[in-house]
Amino acid sequence: MASARYFRGKARRRLKHISALLRRLSIDHLEYGIDTTEIERDSELSEILDALKHVSAEARAVILHISNERNTISALLENMSDGIISTDGDGQVTLINEAARRLLAISNSMNVEGRSFIQVARDHELNTLLKNTLQDGRERIQVLEVGSRRPQLQVKTARIDEELVGEKISSGLVVLQDLSELARLERIRRDFVANISHELRTPLASVKLMVETLDSIIVDDPDAAHDFLRRIENEVDGLTQLVRELLELSRIESGQIKLNVRAVDLRVLAETTIERMQQQAARRGLKLINLSHPCEDDFPLALADPERLTQVIINLTHNAIKFTPVGGEIALNIAKSNENKVVSSVSDTGVGIPPEDLTRVFERFYKVDKARTGNEAGTGLGLAISKHIVQAHGGDIWVESKFGSGSTFFFTIPIYNPS
Numbered sequence: 306m307a308s309a310r311y312f313r314g315k316a317r318r319r320l321k322h323i324s325a326l327l328r329r330l331s332i333d334h335l336e337y338g339i340d341t342t343e344i345e346r347d348s349e350l351s352e353i354l355d356a357l358k359h360v361s362a363e364a365r366a367v368i369l370h371i372s373n374e375r376n377t378i379s380a381l382l383e384n385m386s387d388g389i390i391s392t393d394g395d396g397q398v399t400l401i402n403e404a405a406r407r408l409l410a411i412s413n414s415m416n417v418e419g420r421s422f423i424q425v426a427r428d429h430e431l432n433t434l435l436k437n438t439l440q441d442g443r444e445r446i447q448v449l450e451v452g453s454r455r456p457q458l459q460v461k462t463a464r465i466d467e468e469l470v471g472e473k474i475s476s477g478l479v480v481l482q483d484l485s486e487l488a489r490l491e492r493i494r495r496d497f498v499a500n501i502s503h504e505l506r507t508p509l510a511s512v513k514l515m516v517e518t519l520d521s522i523i524v525d526d527p528d529a530a531h532d533f534l535r536r537i538e539n540e541v542d543g544l545t546q547l548v549r550e551l552l553e554l555s556r557i558e559s560g561q562i563k564l565n566v567r568a569v570d571l572r573v574l575a576e577t578t579i580e581r582m583q584q585q586a587a588r589r590g591l592k593l594i595n596l597s598h599p600c601e602d603d604f605p606l607a608l609a610d611p612e613r614l615t616q617v618i619i620n621l622t623h624n625a626i627k628f629t630p631v632g633g634e635i636a637l638n639i640a641k642s643n644e645n646k647v648v649s650s651v652s653d654t655g656v657g658i659p660p661e662d663l664t665r666v667f668e669r670f671y672k673v674d675k676a677r678t679g680n681e682a683g684t685g686l687g688l689a690i691s692k693h694i695v696q697a698h699g700g701d702i703w704v705e706s707k708f709g710s711g712s713t714f715f716f717t718i719p720i721y722n723p724s
Contacts, residue, residue: 388481438462564610590631596638621651629655658706
């Protein structure tokens with residue numbers, strides 16, 4: 306009888322040790338290992354102990370693998386340019402990445418997990434798209450303007466069906482791709498085709514008309530025929546300049562033009578430009594001045610291609626002459642900057658640029674109203690070429706203007722560092 310009580314007591318103690326050990330099998334204990342010193346002295350429990358240690362080691366390996374995968378997926382999602390939103394089968398948000406927050410203008414402080422998709426997206430079209438996909442399982446792709454900023458997005462919705470422990474589980478996936486940049490490039494392409502067609506059609510039509518007229522008067526009116534030949538020559542020169550500038554712009558944009566950079570005093574380039582453009586300004590009744598200080602000995606040199614930068618200064622000066630009425634003034638100035646750059650500017654007292662056009666002046670073929678420029682007109686490529694040349698030097702170019710009071714074009718070039 307006593308021996309029976311002894312064995313029962315011993316069995317109960319062992320069961321208590323095992324029970325205590327099993328209670329330690331939480332995620333935290335698995336991650337750092339199980340303390341089994343209390344029962345290691347009991348040899349009869351060694352097999353159970355070895356089995357539990359094996360289970361603990363395998364569980365730790367699985368937890369580590371899952372944690373690494375989770376961190377990898379999280380890093381991928383946060384660094385994607387496309388927005389990703391995951392929901393459960395009822396449309397409750399379970400995950401959202403930074404790109405989706407940005408595209409839908411969702412604050413980072415807003416906790417979206419557990420909220421309904423319509424509360425997060427705040428767009429009925431987008432919500433309907435996901436709702437229909439969750440119902441019938443069909444993938445859908447649609448272009449929508451979503452959110453408060455109304456960006457153009459390509460939205461893809463999908464339902465993911467999985468089976469876990471014999472139970473079917475569904476979840477929703479929404480992928481948002483920003484098409485705003487593609488739409489902008491498509492608009493630029495259409496504008497380019499339309500502009501180049503117009504620029505070619507007008508002079509070609511003029512040349513065709515003048516050739517037909519010339520054919521009928523060349524014998525009877527030699528003076529008129531000579532005048533028409535001169536006009537044809539001017540139109541052909543304009544077409545030649547257009548094609549030449551188009552090819553040059555294309556080469557600059559594609560990086561085919563190599564810059565021959567060296568230490569350059571931009572004040573000398575400004576003075577050279579004034580000498581070349583002085584007569585043209587005088588014929589228009591304009592005053593062309595240089596505000597730079599040639600006697601300043603410690604003036605920094607710029608790291609630049611002098612030929613290309615001279616082209617930029619001439620382009621800007623030519624534009625100023627074209628937009629400034631008789632009696633006006635055009636000033637060139639080269640000054641030091643506090644940002645290790647040399648700042649160049651071309652100012653005029655001309656007609657100025659309307660505020661709505663300030664962001665477009667550096668686009669290809671941008672032209673202001675002919676009523677403001679008189680009969681003289683260029684190809685509309687000069688400022689685009691200037692912008693790309695300056696940017697190729699690592700500089701910036703911009704314009705400040707007050708409509709009716711003149712404009713000032715600025716550009717910066719990095720300072721030459723001998724070291």
